[in-house]
Amino acid sequence: MKRRTDLFAFLCFLFVVPVSAQEAISRTTIVHAHLTIAPGLRSIQKSPVVYLQGALGYYFGEQFSLRGSGWYQVVTGKEANGLAYSHSLLAGGSWHFWPKHAIDPYVGCMTGLAFSRRTEPGINYSINPMHVDPILAPHVGVRFFGEEIFHLFAEAEYVFGQFLAPSVAPTSLREWRFSFGLGFHLRTHFTYVDPTKK
Amino acid sequence: MSGNVFYRSRLLSNTTPLMKRFLFFNALLIAQHAFALDPVEPTPSGRFDLGIRSTTSLFGEAGITGLGMGGQFRIRLSDRINTEWFADYITTNLNDLATRSDYHIGWSVLFYPLKTTRQNFRPLPYLIGGHCFDLTRVSSSVPYLLQSVSRYSSAIQGGLGVHLPVHERIDFSVNAQYMMHLGKHIHTHYGRDAYDRPYPIIELEDAALEGHLLLTFSLNVFIIDLWKGKKG
Numbered sequence: 393m394k395r396r397t398d399l400f401a402f403l404c405f406l407f408v409v410p411v412s413a414q415e416a417i418s419r420t421t422i423v424h425a426h427l428t429i430a431p432g433l434r435s436i437q438k439s440p441v442v443y444l445q446g447a448l449g450y451y452f453g454e455q456f457s458l459r460g461s462g463w464y465q466v467v468t469g470k471e472a473n474g475l476a477y478s479h480s481l482l483a484g485g486s487w488h489f490w491p492k493h494a495i496d497p498y499v500g501c502m503t504g505l506a507f508s509r510r511t512e513p514g515i516n517y518s519i520n521p522m523h524v525d526p527i528l529a530p531h532v533g534v535r536f537f538g539e540e541i542f543h544l545f546a547e548a549e550y551v552f553g554q555f556l557a558p559s560v561a562p563t564s565l566r567e568w569r570f571s572f573g574l575g576f577h578l579r580t581h582f583t584y585v586d587p588t589k590k
Numbered sequence: 591m592s593g594n595v596f597y598r599s600r601l602l603s604n605t606t607p608l609m610k611r612f613l614f615f616n617a618l619l620i621a622q623h624a625f626a627l628d629p630v631e632p633t634p635s636g637r638f639d640l641g642i643r644s645t646t647s648l649f650g651e652a653g654i655t656g657l658g659m660g661g662q663f664r665i666r667l668s669d670r671i672n673t674e675w676f677a678d679y680i681t682t683n684l685n686d687l688a689t690r691s692d693y694h695i696g697w698s699v700l701f702y703p704l705k706t707t708r709q710n711f712r713p714l715p716y717l718i719g720g721h722c723f724d725l726t727r728v729s730s731s732v733p734y735l736l737q738s739v740s741r742y743s744s745a746i747q748g749g750l751g752v753h754l755p756v757h758e759r760i761d762f763s764v765n766a767q768y769m770m771h772l773g774k775h776i777h778t779h780y781g782r783d784a785y786d787r788p789y790p791i792i793e794l795e796d797a798a799l800e801g802h803l804l805l806t807f808s809l810n811v812f813i814i815d816l817w818k819g820k821k822g
Contacts, residue, residue: 456757458811483642485809503644503659525681526659528644553657556681556689558729559736
């Protein structure tokens, strides 16, 4: 019980203290990027998948940003009737709820292509090639702009799609993906923001 | 060739650190100009928008839903008329026994019944209609059955849509269009083999009016005003 209370106090220290000290910041014209190791949980596989994930985005205004992201599966899957790999490239936008705030919760949706190959025991890979399929991925996340050029982020994304290669059994690409870590951002146009106005 | 190498090496070796810094910042300035976007004009004609789209194919063969993605650009001809040029890639799972891939490339005309500008920042409904060329390929998904049938055709499409501005230079658009293919039809039906396993029978039939409903979501960014100079 005491350990839980300590953990709660520590989390309060991590999140509440910086928030209370925040000034209004403008996110308009910020370019942001990150590169991280991210896990994925596929609907058809028991073991989680590990990705190298990177993203590059741009805030057009306080409440809207565009982004492109790439997911590269670093460990090949070996489960029967699963996917050996599924890399993807996505692009889309996000809606940000709190303008001019250091904490930036957002939701959005991206569309893109998955480059996948199925693990098919007993079938030669020469007739089980990589196939490209369209995917759709809504996401929800939060960024914390605590530093001049660095921010923390955490995001969950759900992927819809199907692997539909000829002569290979259709396989669902549905998957939860989680990414978190440290990102960096740069302001491309320097504008004065009145810190008293939110 | 050797002259160029000599010139390059001399240029680099004779550049002082101050000069290098000057060149670096100049390159940054040029890059910033390259990324600087045109200001949004109150008159929307001449706008060039670039976008990404996700298309869902509904009520196609046997009512099965397909998912697709693609890209598009728009060139606005006047306050009320816009044109959209697109490419889509849509895949559909036909009962786990066959897969259908559709590749569309085409254009549409958008007509705005309400006269407005983007700066009004209000939803903007439109009528849409156009034409496209397409390639459809239906392949067996059964591993022991190699079969694939494809055909080229053209199609016409029409429907309704709405632009929802999310920023002065970005809109999120939704439209529903019925697309009717004008060409041979690929029909897929199913049979059972000697072991009672289901398998697809894919056949290219004569010309028929085959259609499906396309629901498209797109995100479009205003890039440049193409006839900015002519507006004075």
